[in-house]
Amino acid sequence: YAETGSQWNVAELEDAAHRHLISPAEEMSKLGTSGGRPLFTSADGIYIRDSHGRTLIDGPGGMWCTQVGYNSQPIADAIAAQALRICYNSPWYSINGPASELARRIAAFAPGDLDHVFFTTGGSSAVDSALRFMQFYNNVLGRPDKKAIICRIDGYHGSTHLTAACSGRAGNRPNFDLALDNVSFISAPNVFRRPRGMSEEAFLDMLVAEFEERVETLGPENVGAFLAEPLLASGGILIPPKGYHRRILEICRRHDILYISDEVVTGFGRCGHWFASEEVFDIVPDIITFAKGVTSGYVPLGGFVISDAVLARVSGENARGSFYTNGYTYSGHPVSCAAALANIDIIEEKGLLAHVREIAPYFQEEIRKLGELPLIGDARGTGLVACVECVTDPDAEEATDFDKEVALRVDRYCYEGGLIVRPIGSMCVLSPALIITREQIDDMMAILRGSIVRVQDELKAEGRW
Numbered sequence: 113y114a115e116t117g118s119q120w121n122v123a124e125l126e127d128a129a130h131r132h133l134i135s136p137a138e139e140m141s142k143l144g145t146s147g148g149r150p151l152f153t154s155a156d157g158i159y160i161r162d163s164h165g166r167t168l169i170d171g172p173g174g175m176w177c178t179q180v181g182y183n184s185q186p187i188a189d190a191i192a193a194q195a196l197r198i199c200y201n202s203p204w205y206s207i208n209g210p211a212s213e214l215a216r217r218i219a220a221f222a223p224g225d226l227d228h229v230f231f232t233t234g235g236s237s238a239v240d241s242a243l244r245f246m247q248f249y250n251n252v253l254g255r256p257d258k259k260a261i262i263c264r265i266d267g268y269h270g271s272t273h274l275t276a277a278c279s280g281r282a283g284n285r286p287n288f289d290l291a292l293d294n295v296s297f298i299s300a301p302n303v304f305r306r307p308r309g310m311s312e313e314a315f316l317d318m319l320v321a322e323f324e325e326r327v328e329t330l331g332p333e334n335v336g337a338f339l340a341e342p343l344l345a346s347g348g349i350l351i352p353p354k355g356y357h358r359r360i361l362e363i364c365r366r367h368d369i370l371y372i373s374d375e376v377v378t379g380f381g382r383c384g385h386w387f388a389s390e391e392v393f394d395i396v397p398d399i400i401t402f403a404k405g406v407t408s409g410y411v412p413l414g415g416f417v418i419s420d421a422v423l424a425r426v427s428g429e430n431a432r433g434s435f436y437t438n439g440y441t442y443s444g445h446p447v448s449c450a451a452a453l454a455n456i457d458i459i460e461e462k463g464l465l466a467h468v469r470e471i472a473p474y475f476q477e478e479i480r481k482l483g484e485l486p487l488i489g490d491a492r493g494t495g496l497v498a499c500v501e502c503v504t505d506p507d508a509e510e511a512t513d514f515d516k517e518v519a520l521r522v523d524r525y526c527y528e529g530g531l532i533v534r535p536i537g538s539m540c541v542l543s544p545a546l547i548i549t550r551e552q553i554d555d556m557m558a559i560l561r562g563s564i565v566r567v568q569d570e571l572k573a574e575g576r577w
């Protein structure tokens with residue numbers, strides 16, 4: 113820490129963390145130890161530095177969120193200026209400038225008639241608020257039974273009671289009581305793991321038929337929302353077959369089911385557009401949720417943007433005396449919204465959306481080259497998000513424990529080589545800051561390739577593969 117001018121001492125901080133800090137996804141048997149988590153001390157651009165003074169490329173971009181990169185003076189200035197001007201106002205009975213202006217900006221680049229924004233504190237609260245809106249909406253419309261939520265296995269939507277219940281990642285579920293009433297899961301659109309011998313077109317038909325059948329089984333009058341990430345991010349960079357979202361949206365429209373597109377990861381430039389729903393995945397949903405990239409991770413913020421047509425049914429003369437009493441002390445927090453405005457200015461001034469559209473094909477081409485290595489079963493992605501999946505047994509239908517162990521080893525060697533990759537099960541995931549250059553992509557791929565090759569060689573030498 114000395115180099116950053118802080119009086120903190122690394123050993124004392126690590127000791128404090130061991131004694132007092134509970135982290136997300138804490139492995140409880142390791143509580144009170146470091147659990148192998150590094151202590152990061154400073155960062156700049158796409159790079160991050162740990163307490164041992166090692167500089168690393170931040171492959172996952174924080175957690176898919178550091179769009180404009182670390183150490184942005186304009187964002188820091190905007191935060192400081194707003195904190196001094198007015199750091200807080202209660203959104204329950206007043207409004208502030210940054211939230212109003214940010215709502216205007218987001219409405220301007222959201223697709224279709226998605227024109228009104230509700231702000232929250234992050235991604236979980238954004239999705240939770242969107243789902244609670246669906247419940248509120250159907251109650252106001254006098255259809256109290258129309259509340260079921262259809263979502264996907266391997267989807268991730270957050271860590272509140274309701275969003276956790278809608279998250280289908282198996283690893284997140286044990287030992288929690290989940291609000292499962294009215295939540296119904298359909299298959300993940302996992303093209304790589306689709307039934308053996310089935311074409312992608314047939315797989316798409318199967319997925320759409322499954323959704324349609326589920327709506328019929330539950331009864332369309334009981335289904336309130338379909339909740340989906342455009343691409344399943346934490347579930348392993350699962351990009352659905354072309355046409356998937358559009359066909360499901362058509363079924364939703366037929367049955368008056370709200371389509372909620374969870375763009376917490378894909379929003380704010382990750383796929384080369386402000387939002388991916390329309391431009392990349394060809395749909396205009398009813399609600400888009402966002403968080404993460406809206407502030408490039410400088411401060412917490414999330415929200416949803418919703419269609420005027422939907423709002424009109426429960427507002428104005430159709431309000432029936434209702435109040436949408438969902439909200440937070442920090443909804444539309446002025447400092448967070450000021451940071452988001454500065455972030456959006458940077459994305460515009462630097463032309464980062466165009467930059468992503470230009471550089472992403474190269475990034476995707478390079479990641480697919482890694483797919484040719486024997487240990488890699490699949491390499492996939494879109495925009496600036498991608499993964500390689502370690503597959504030690506091509507005959508296995510699902511990722512094995514050995515695959516996961518191997519991915520962890522790749523992860524460890526990447527770290528030693530100067531790159532963070534986020535191991536999710538058997539996958540190593542990359543979603544770097546949008547400012548990344550071609551040379552930096554080359555650096556990232558070289559480290560990842562070297563680490564995979566090293567693991568391959570070791571496994572062979574150990575006689576385990």
Ligand code: PLP
Binds near residue numbers: 404
């Ligand atoms: N939705 C998606 C698609 C996410 O990936 C995440 C987090 O990774 C969330 C919601 C939850 O966001 P947060 O962790 O900000 O609450």
